[in-house]
Amino acid sequence: MNLSIYLPVAGNSINVVLLLGLGGLVGFLSGLFGVGGGFLMTPLLIMLGVPPTVAAASDSNQIVAASASGAYAHARAGAIDFKMGTLLLLGGLGGGSVGVWIIKWLRAIGEADSLIKVTYVVMLGGIGAYMFFESLEGLRGKRRLPKTDVTRPSFLARLVAGLPWKMRFPRSHVTLSALTPLLLGALVGVLSAVMGVGGGFIMVPVMVYLLRMPMHVVVGTSLFQILFNCVNVTILQAALNHTVDFVLALLLLVGSVVGAQLGAKVNTRLKADQLKILMAVIVLAVMTQMLLGLLLRPAVLVGYTGGG
Amino acid sequence: MPMRIRVRPVGVCLLAFGLLAVTLSxxxxxxxxxxxxxxxxxxxxxxxxxxxxxxxxxxxxxxxxxxxxxxxxxxxxxxxxxxxxxxxxxxxxxxxxxxxxxxxxxxxxxxxxxxxxxxxxxxxxxxxxxxxxxxxxxxxxxxxxxxxxxxxxxxxxxxxxxxxxxxxxxxxxxxxxxxxxxxxxxxxxxxxxxxxxxxxxxxxxxxxxxxxxxxxxxEAGFVAFITKLAREHGLLYGLLAVGVALGVGLLTGRLFGRSSKRGH
Incomplete structure (x- = not known):
C-alpha cells in the first residue's frame, strides 16, 4: 500500500504516517514547553529529504497552527500575559528585521553558514546546560534562595532598575520597565533571524531567568508571540521565496495541533522544575547532534545551496 | 412496459470521472x-x-x-x-x-x-x-x-x-x-x-x-494547482496557508477545550 504523498513545492514524496507522527511529536513539545519546535522539526525534515529552505518555511506555517491551538488552550486557562507578550513581540519583530539584514550581509561575505551553526551550538549548549543544572538543584531541593540582604545590587540589576517607563504586569507578578521586554524581545528576534527559527527555545529561558515570570504564564505567553512571529515569516517566505509547501505544512499541522493539546494537558500536571529539566535534555540532545554534524566528516562533501 | 432505470447524477459524474481518469492515466x-x-x-x-x-x-x-x-x-x-x-x-x-x-x-x-x-x-x-x-x-x-x-x-x-x-x-x-x-x-x-x-x-x-x-x-491536478499558486501568486498563497493553519489550530483548540470540560 502506497502511503507516500507528493509534496508539490518540496518536489519529493514522503510517507504520510511519518509526517503525521513528526507533527504530533513536535506539537506535543510545543504545548508542553511553549516552544515552536522549529529547532527540532527543521533538521528532521531535512533528514527526510525536504530541501532546507522549504523545510524551514513550511515549518513556520505549521507552527502557526500548533501555536494557535496551544495559545488558545493557555488563554482559556488564563495563562497568557498579553501585555508582556505584546511588548516581547514588538521587540522581536524589530530585532528580526535587523537580524535579516545581518544574515544578508553575512551571506554576501560567505560567512552565514558558519555563524549560524556555531551560534546554534553555543546558544543551545549554554541554555541547555544552565537549565539542566538549575532544575536539577531545584528537584533535589538544594537551590540557593535569593539573597535578600544584598546591600549592593549587581550592575545588570541596577541597569534594569534604572530604566524608565515602569509598568506593572499583574499576570506575571512583576514590575518592569517597558524597555526590558522590548529590548530582550529584540535580542531574541536578532538571534532567531540569524538562526532561522521562531526563537521559542531562547524566549522561554529569557522569560524565566531574566524577566522572572512564573513558568505557567511563560509557556502561554511564549506561544502567543511565536504565533504572530510565524504568521509574519510564513507570509514573507511564501511571497518572496516561494518556499512554503502547503501540503507538507497541512500534514504536519494535523499531527501538531493534536500533539499541542496533549502537551498543554501534560504541562499542567508537571512541576516547573520537571518541565525545565525535560526541556534542557531536549535542547542538549539537539545541540549534541549539531555538534557531531560539525565535528564528523560528512558522507558527501557537497550539498544543495539555500539552507543550513 | 418499458423498464425505467434511475440514473443518479452523482453516479454518472463518478463514472465519467473514472473513465476520464483511466483514459488519461x-x-x-x-x-x-x-x-x-x-x-x-x-x-x-x-x-x-x-x-x-x-x-x-x-x-x-x-x-x-x-x-x-x-x-x-x-x-x-x-x-x-x-x-x-x-x-x-x-x-x-x-x-x-x-x-x-x-x-x-x-x-x-x-x-x-x-x-x-x-x-x-x-x-x-x-x-x-x-x-x-x-x-x-x-x-x-x-x-x-x-x-x-x-x-x-x-x-x-x-x-x-x-x-x-x-x-x-x-x-x-x-x-x-x-x-x-x-x-x-x-x-x-x-x-x-x-x-x-x-x-x-x-x-x-x-x-x-x-x-x-x-x-x-x-505535474498534474492538485500538485500542478498548488505549484502554480505558490510560484505565481505567492502572497495570496501565503495568506491562504496562514488562514488554514489558524483555522485548524483554533478549531482544534476549541474542540479539545470542550472535550476537556466534559471530561471534568
Missing amino acids: APVAQERGGDGFRIQPTDIEVGIFFSGASVRIDAPVPMDYDIVVACEGKARPLTLKRRGKVAGVLWMSVAEITFDQIPPLYHVSSTRDLAALAPAATLAEWGFGYPVLKARNSETNSDTEPYFGELVKLKESEGLYSVLSGEVTVSPQSGGGGRASVVCKLPAKTPPGDYVVRLVGFRDGRGELLGSGTVSVR
Missing part, C-alpha cells in the same frame, strides 16, 4: 527509431500520490550487439555548497562551486561494463559514463574536477543518477535476433521535464543508434 507506448522500439509509459503525471515511476524500454536488437540504454535530462548549470574544514576542526560550507553541465537525471544501463564496449573517445561521443560528464564540466571549470565524485554521490543517493552494467537483458526471439529490455526507475525527486531515452548497440567498438524517444514528466 493509461500509459502510452512510444515507438520511434528502429522498428519495435518501445518506451512505456512516455507520459508520467506527477499527482498527489506520485512516488516515482518505472519506465520500461525495449527494442529488437541483433544478438551479437552489446546494448546501452541512456535516460537523461538536458544539462544545465548547478551550483552547490562545498564543505570543508574550518579552523582544522569544524566541517562547514566553505564555498560555492558551479558545475556548468549537469543533467538533472542521468541513468545509463548496459549489458556489460561500458569500458569493455568501446574506447573512451567513442563513449565520450555518445555521452555515456561518469568520466564523460566529468570531462565536460572540467573543460569549462577545472575547479569542479576534485568534487565531481562528490556530486555523483549526492545524485546517486537521491536516485537521480546511476551507471549500471548487466542491467540490460537481451532475450532471443523466435524469428531470429533478440529483444533488449531494461527498466529505468525515476525517483519521486525527478524534476518535471522532458527526458531523452536512447538505445545504442555496440559492436567492434562502434556504436549504432537503434532507437530513441522522450519521456515527459509533468
